[in-house]
Amino acid sequence: MKKKTTILDESAINRALTRIAHEILERNKGGDTIVLVGIKTRGVPLAKRLQAKIEQIEDITVPIGELDITLYRDDLQQKSTDPEILGTKIELDITNKTVILVDDVLFTGRTVRAAMDAVMDIGRPDQIQLAVLTDRGHRELPIRADYVGKNIPTSKEELIVVNVTEQDDLDEVSIYEIN
Template sequence: MQTPSTERKVLLHAKEVRRTMERLAYEVIERYGEDAPLALVGIQRRGVELAKRLKVVLEQRFGREIPLGSLDINLYRDDWTNRDSQPQIHKTWIPFDVDDREILLVDDVLFTGRTIRAALEAILDYGRPKRVELLVLVDRGHRELPIHADYIGKKVNTSLQEQVDVYVQEQDGEDVVFLSEQG
């Protein structure tokens, strides 16, 4: 579980997280036809859980299986040699051919764009997708790279001293998004 800060404000409570994920799923449904070669790839850790939730809604609507993968970007990070601690490596699992496939990359928070840059690099190690789009639960701004999300659950203007913490039921015991001062 992420370490909570002292001052926290709830950005999304459980019901709002659920409704936001449903809305995002329907935005994806509107953009893609039922026969699109769509696959979901969640970024470890919480992006994987959000991708699993999207998969359920999309499969119900499309009436077919939507491939799902998980991606650990830690070895692709451009700052891992500067970090005080060693990165915790999670599983990367892409059980489908990414060539000529529409990939929907899913993450919890979009901040500087460096995680997404690393994810794109990692995906390209598996092949050449037709297109990669990005879906995030929260976009907090402060991009350092020219990266944007195609689907955004909630856009929040933050300061660099603030952080956004996403908790998901599957890993943290509850669905909630907090905005807090870094401390």
Template sequence: MKTQIEILDHNQMGLTLERLASEIIERHTQAQDIALVGIQRRGVYLAARLKSLLDQRLHGDIPLGKLDINLYRDDWTTLRSQPELNSTEIHFPIEDKEVLLIDDVLFTGRTIRAALEAILDFGRPRRVELLELIDRGHRELPIHADYIGKKVNTALEEQVDVLVAEQDGHDSVVLHMKDRTR
């Protein structure tokens, strides 16, 4: 049996994204050379929300892209089922841009390794930074996020789900814990 704990509700998720937008502006003042790239699926929705916040605050139009990393995964040949392919849409040059990769949950680091490999197929950015809504630890690769919404200590067998209104009907972050009473 599993127990479910809400880590962030709708309001907390909104406040966290506001804080992350402020941190981006602190580091990139005018944000003239940055581009946001959301990792499919939920990272895309988070990236769109951050773009909206940044565009409002900076009175600009920051480039936004979507990145599907499924064909770059290091485990796709050993999966029991075919990975679900999503679209990659990067309609701007990334040469000399400061690309901000955006994802929902940082776990082993393998998704980000695949994203870095995929982004290089579009050119050589000046810098790549990583923004994660949730960092749950348990890295298998030496990858860290530059911007973290919330750090959550988890056990390996636990799962963290980020739910977004655009796909799931509501916003929340939920931790599924294995019942330890048995």
């Protein structure tokens, strides 16, 4: 893989997350009924950052959870015979709440579909919304994000790589050529 370009640096990621936090609060008329749920792996630190930004804006701490979709994937048989289970941590009742799934990249929509299935097995939220740092297009399922940090049109020969300090010691979104 060869790095083509950097799309978002640390400050651009921060601005995008600040905007998403404001949009979440505006659309939901505050944060009283929302629960942020990060999709493992990089959705979790992004959800934590959104939680901190919402706290700065509204002076409330919205609940947060972590979602492992491994067993809900439709390509589980193709990926591995022994999948790594990362564990789901949602320690509150999500019934009648607005669950906001948080992920780094929206691509085909299959990860989000799996996440929605996992959430519905945990409880029955009033609604599920989706916040992503980047949307690269190429959907295979009729899924769209409610909140997008940046739309990044790509070809199928390109890969979006999101690095977050919590996982990678660097905040950056880049495009790589797969060749």
